[in-house]
Amino acid sequence: MGKIQRKQKQPGIWKSLGRYVRDLWDAVVHGDLWVKASLVICGAGYVGRKQYVKGLLVTGLEVLVLLYTFLFAPAYVSKFSTLGTVKQEAIFNIVTMKNEFNDYDNSFLILLLSLVSFVIWFSFLLFYLYNVKAVYRLQLKKERGEHINSLKEDWKSLFNENFHITLLFLPILGIVIFTIVPLLVMILVAFTNYDQQHMPPTNLFTWVGLANFKALFTSGGLTISFGYAFTKILVWTLVWALFATITTYLGGILLSILINSKYTRKPKLWRLLFIITIAVPQFVSLLLVRSFFANNGIANTFCANIGLTELLRTWGLIRTSYIPFLSAPGWAHVMIILINIWIGVPYQMLIATGVLMNIPGEQLESAQIDGANRRQIFWHITMPYMLFVTGPTLITDFVKNINNFNVIYLLTGAYVTTDQAMANSQGKETDLLVTWLFTLTQDYYNYKMASTIGIVVFILCAVFTLLAFNRLIKGDREEMFQ
Amino acid sequence: MMKQMSQSNQNHKNTQQMNQQASVKEHTNQQASVKEQMSMKKKIHVILHNLLLAALAAFWLIPIVWLVVTSFSAYTGMNTSTFFPKEWSIANYKNLLYSSDTVAQFPNWFKNTFMIAIIVCIISSCFVLMVAYATSCMRFRMRKPLMNMAVILNLFPGMLSMIAVYFILKTLNLTNNHLGLILVYSASSGLGYLIAKGFLDTVPVSLREAAYLDGATEHQIFWKVVMPMSRPIIVYTIISSFMAPWMDFVFAKIVLNSGVSSQWTVAIGLYNMLDKSLINTYFTQFCAGGVLVSIPISILFYIMQKFYVEGITGGAVKG
Numbered sequence: 001m002g003k004i005q006r007k008q009k010q011p012g013i014w015k016s017l018g019r020y021v022r023d024l025w026d027a028v029v030h031g032d033l034w035v036k037a038s039l040v041i042c043g044a045g046y047v048g049r050k051q052y053v054k055g056l057l058v059t060g061l062e063v064l065v066l067l068y069t070f071l072f073a074p075a076y077v078s079k080f081s082t083l084g085t086v087k088q089e090a091i092f093n094i095v096t097m098k099n100e101f102n103d104y105d106n107s108f109l110i111l112l113l114s115l116v117s118f119v120i121w122f123s124f125l126l127f128y129l130y131n132v133k134a135v136y137r138l139q140l141k142k143e144r145g146e147h148i149n150s151l152k153e154d155w156k157s158l159f160n161e162n163f164h165i166t167l168l169f170l171p172i173l174g175i176v177i178f179t180i181v182p183l184l185v186m187i188l189v190a191f192t193n194y195d196q197q198h199m200p201p202t203n204l205f206t207w208v209g210l211a212n213f214k215a216l217f218t219s220g221g222l223t224i225s226f227g228y229a230f231t232k233i234l235v236w237t238l239v240w241a242l243f244a245t246i247t248t249y250l251g252g253i254l255l256s257i258l259i260n261s262k263y264t265r266k267p268k269l270w271r272l273l274f275i276i277t278i279a280v281p282q283f284v285s286l287l288l289v290r291s292f293f294a295n296n297g298i299a300n301t302f303c304a305n306i307g308l309t310e311l312l313r314t315w316g317l318i319r320t321s322y323i324p325f326l327s328a329p330g331w332a333h334v335m336i337i338l339i340n341i342w343i344g345v346p347y348q349m350l351i352a353t354g355v356l357m358n359i360p361g362e363q364l365e366s367a368q369i370d371g372a373n374r375r376q377i378f379w380h381i382t383m384p385y386m387l388f389v390t391g392p393t394l395i396t397d398f399v400k401n402i403n404n405f406n407v408i409y410l411l412t413g414a415y416v417t418t419d420q421a422m423a424n425s426q427g428k429e430t431d432l433l434v435t436w437l438f439t440l441t442q443d444y445y446n447y448k449m450a451s452t453i454g455i456v457v458f459i460l461c462a463v464f465t466l467l468a469f470n471r472l473i474k475g476d477r478e479e480m481f482q
Numbered sequence: 483m484m485k486q487m488s489q490s491n492q493n494h495k496n497t498q499q500m501n502q503q504a505s506v507k508e509h510t511n512q513q514a515s516v517k518e519q520m521s522m523k524k525k526i527h528v529i530l531h532n533l534l535l536a537a538l539a540a541f542w543l544i545p546i547v548w549l550v551v552t553s554f555s556a557y558t559g560m561n562t563s564t565f566f567p568k569e570w571s572i573a574n575y576k577n578l579l580y581s582s583d584t585v586a587q588f589p590n591w592f593k594n595t596f597m598i599a600i601i602v603c604i605i606s607s608c609f610v611l612m613v614a615y616a617t618s619c620m621r622f623r624m625r626k627p628l629m630n631m632a633v634i635l636n637l638f639p640g641m642l643s644m645i646a647v648y649f650i651l652k653t654l655n656l657t658n659n660h661l662g663l664i665l666v667y668s669a670s671s672g673l674g675y676l677i678a679k680g681f682l683d684t685v686p687v688s689l690r691e692a693a694y695l696d697g698a699t700e701h702q703i704f705w706k707v708v709m710p711m712s713r714p715i716i717v718y719t720i721i722s723s724f725m726a727p728w729m730d731f732v733f734a735k736i737v738l739n740s741g742v743s744s745q746w747t748v749a750i751g752l753y754n755m756l757d758k759s760l761i762n763t764y765f766t767q768f769c770a771g772g773v774l775v776s777i778p779i780s781i782l783f784y785i786m787q788k789f790y791v792e793g794i795t796g797g798a799v800k801g
Binding site for chain 1: 531543549640644671672749772780783
């Protein structure tokens with residue numbers, strides 16, 4: 001039953017594409033003179049149905065796009081295949097007695113503005129096709145003698161049946177400019193040699209195909225190879241995400257059960273105490289913890305005073321006069337996960353509390369009457385219910401942890417790697433892929449590798465999200481509950 | 483009643499429940515002392531529970547306590563020998579608030595962050611609620627594709643697009659400019675609509691239908707039916723978008739990179755204080771700044787988390 005309904009609701013992508021093309025074909029073939037004219041002058045169809053202002057607006061838009069296409073875009077798009085050939089050079093100008101720059105190419109601007117042009121053209125193409133169909137629909141309406149909207153009515157519809165256009169226009173514009181275009185730019189950069197040696201405007205960069213991906217996945221050789229660092233950092237990223245997700249998830253559930261237990265007095269007060277730790281902004285709390293566990297920090301003083309440092313030295317676990325909580329591989333890895341428990345458990349506790357309160361009371365009661373003990377209740381009722389409700393968030397949490405920049409960057413800002421091969425690739429053992437990406441761009445201007453890593457992170461996240469795909473996208477049962 | 487149940491329980495003869503059965507037998511034999519025992523047992527449970535919680539809470543609060551006590555220390559650098567400062571003073575707060583130098587310009591940072599936060603809050607709250615309403619309450623053809631698109635876009639690490647955004651802002655001459663930072667924070671905020679949508683999904687559709695029948699337009703329904711019913715999620719959205727500029731330091735660090743400290747936000751300012759060369763003179767001031775920022779943020783966070791839980795769990799149950 002449910003399946004059939006879903007199928008009807010969501011026709012396959014090919015089917016809807018086929019219908020789209022067929023509608024378009026109908027419009028072009030069966031359209032009258034006005035519709036055919038609007039293939040050239042977009043507004044013609046509206047003018048023919050006496051929607052003069054709309055026709056004017058649409059034609060105006062077309063003119064703008066055409067002007068852009070012929071006056072502005074060629075300067076950049078024509079160089080898209082090479083990303084520029086003329087280097088910046090300073091030439092002494094005899095007339096002004098000054099050094100002047102030649103008419104040089106800026107590879108990044110070429111890339112960016114070409115991409116902007118592509119986005120504009122693509123959007124306009126969609127609009128153009130939509131327009132043809134809309135004009136044909138007007139024709140049909142007229143033939144059937146139906147009412148054709150005046151401008152005022154069109155305007156009003158933007159606040160009624162077309163309200164979604166009004167609502168979504170600005171947010172989507174923002175997303176296109178500040179997310180989609182930048183993402184596309186960076187995806188393209190992954191196929192260029194844009195790095196410190198090829199920085200515009202003084203230098204040019206160009207396409208290199210899949211060379212960056214090769215550099216990322218292979219190790220050895222004479223040139224700087226990223227393969228070694230990449231494997232290490234990838235493994236740590238996955239280990240980190242796994243442990244960070246599971247420890248905070250279980251910890252949060254246990255803590256919330258503890259707080260919500262009938263034996264607990266003043267549960268609200270306890271909850272507040274734990275909330276305080278996450279209410280403090282992360283850059284304050286994490287930087288503080290970093291200083292707390294610094295090599296000369298108070299935690300080390302304390303450990304030295306109670307003789308723990310000495311003990312560890314005699315066991316051969318450390319060779320320094322301090323415990324390298326956040327400054328040696330191994331130690332730092334464990335500490336990061338532990339500190340993350342500190343910061344993550346209260347969050348999960350909040351969520352778990354909300355979910356636990358929704359557990360049907362009858363289930364718990366009947367289990368108690370049947371004589372189930374608390375452990376049985378936990379494993380057979382509480383956990384399955386929690387997993388059912390928060391299962392998808394578990395996977396999104398995992399993805400979030402893959403991208404958990406703050407914890408790693410703030411905690412290991414002072415970490416210096418001793419592994420030469422790591423240092424060659426500007427990475428360190430405690431880096432996640434995203435923090436590595438950040439260091440590469442901010443400190444080493446290695447945009448090509450950063451973009452390549454970014455794409456890998458995306459693929460990683462996409463794979464894990466696909467696991468939750470059914471719940472996240474397809475199993476959208478929103479209507480059932482309304 | 484209790485007895486009957488325990489007897490039926492005994493009849494069950496479940497080996498796994500031997501322990502409980504034993505206690506149940508006791509129960510019937512010595513009914514007089516049972517009540518006392520029970521209350522004793524309960525008391526012990528209560529004490530153990532609360533002790534455990536107290537221990538955990540103490541452990542969780544150590545860094546926060548350290549933050550507060552260090553901020554009141556008379557010492558300027560990092561206090562490495564004792565947990566509590568040997569001498570107490572409020573000099574750090576005084577310095578931070580009244581005597582700004584090239585490194586510490588806390589009043590300026592606070593003002594900057596506040597201005598940015600207000601504007602970001604207005605823009606992104608509007609965006610989020612607009613997108614949430616359109617995707618939750620309206621049905622149009624592009625709805626599902628757009629929502630799928632949003633899922634995919636959210637998978638890209640934010641850092642990746644940030645690099646290109648930086649260059650775009652640079653071409654527009656908007657780096658080292660608060661307007662640029664505001665755009666970075668708010669322009670894409672529509673992508674974070676899911677929690678708000680999860681809430682709007684719970685607004686009964688019958689209410690909207692009734693309004694349609696009365697001839698209300700979608701615009702009127704948005705303002706007069708759905709929004710008044712969504713107070714919790716509005717509060718949540720407003721507070722969370724207001725807090726974003728206070729909590730974030732990465733984007734601020736990328737956009738405001740000129741090193742002119744009067745332009746900074748609180749986050750980068752405080753981060754900078756812990757620089758290797760500065761930590762020994764500014765650590766206690768950092769703590770004082772941390773306390774000052776944390777107080778308003780904590781209060782907002784406390785208000786927000788109630789709605790957060792509602793939104794998350796509501797959204798999760800509703801798919």
